[in-house]
Amino acid sequence: MADAVLCADGPVRSLVELSLVGEHRRGHGSLYSALSTGRVDVSRLRRALAAVPLPRAADGRLVLAADITCWLRPDAHTSPERILCHTYGRGKDQHIPVPGWPYSVICALETGRSSWTAPLDALRLAPGDDGATVTARQMRELIERLIEAGQWRQGDLDILVMVDAGYDVPRLAFLLKDLPVQVLAGCARTVSCAGPHRRANRTPWAARRVTAASSSSATRPPGAHPMPRPRLGPDFTARPPHRHGTGSTRG
Template sequence: MRLLQPDIQREPFAVASRFRDDFFDCLTVRGDTLFELTGALLCTDGSVTTPVDLTLTAEHRRGHGAMHEALNSGNVDVPRLRQVLAGLPQPEAADGRLVLAVDVTHWLRPDAPTSPDRLFCHVYGRSGRSSDQFVPGWPYSFIAALESGRTSWCQILDALRLGPADDVAKTTADRVRRLVEDLIDMGRWKAGDRDILIVFDAGYDAPRMAYLLEGLPVEVLGRMRTDLVVRKPVPVRGSHRRKADARPSTARSSASPSRTPGASPMPRPRRSPTATARPAPWPGTASILV
């Protein structure tokens, strides 16, 4: 590509040109057709309902047979593609640090009973209903780089469809660790930079994610669920008794006929430990603020 205008910015075009070359190198089998399908998918107007519609665009110069052959027999070097995406210029926050967001997006498939590995996806407000529902579909986990400001653009760096046997926390932690290592290898994070901020949605357990990501230059920030109960610090032993003894006595209790002047007060009846005692907390339920 040649730029005729002398005052035009050449760096964005150079970055896009290098990315096109690196992306084409990641297509190891049927790369020509897969590359044209990707261009048609990005340049078509509106949503794509069927892959056959992509063959009608100007970016796809091959027939239906080549398209089906590429989708059935084509191959993409996914680890290399992840490194290519990590090597691109990343959006940054206002303070210059990298911010990665992790979330799950559902692709609902209620009318596709033959689709493999469908899960019940939690949705809310579907079909005009105000209550939550569980609809069969495919959950996809995304990792995107965010930037400050009013823009809603984000840069997707990793995506994976979750299966029935996947541990969401363990799988997500492995992907985040691999992505952070790729960012370091590609020079997007260097020693001396601020730690990468990892933002998790309310569906993740932030303390566990921090434990699984130990050893990486990251900070974990997790949203708290609205029904999460956070316990207060355990009170000092005997504080309730001192507080009860500090209450002023009433006139009725001082003039009670059951007490004789000069006699020792009657002991309070001891409460049975099995009567109305507060149950002990379940082990391991203490919440942690992150």
């Protein structure tokens, strides 16, 4: 079957077409028998993905993005461990929970306008799982595989871990505090950064939050008092969202 996939003329649109390739040399029934008795070595696949060349940021560091994506299965009543997943845009001003399987997916990102990502790990959440705990354990195992594969060495820039604002960022950073990572979280208008910055009168791994919308005059009604501009430290820069700028952080 592998020979048939490699030697087929054009894309494979259905499995049964592989039995027509000369390199297959067997009947189409053997193809489905192989799939029924075959298995995927998930641990080996994860190690192999960690060893391939990965996209990187402009400064050469690894950037890992984690998010939870739901596979909705409302009609699969016999499927085990379904969870009510929040959905958006399925009705006017409605967020309808739909039964499905939530997956925590981690991808490697690159600098630029490309939408290509490199999926490195996926893990299905079970009922009762805590998102921050599962993501921290999943991210720790992935980073250990990346270090073992030589993707990060002593002296390299810290790995940037990006999540959305729905995560417990300070707790996630605390759970990964012994790894060479910096945790960055944000949404369309708010960015918060939790990193290993130790300062006086500030606890380590404290989350710093900067709301870019507070500095935009477009968000204030006419005649309102000017809103205070956010205080930006020496290690963070941001621009108002209406200028479509970028946010950057450095240790």
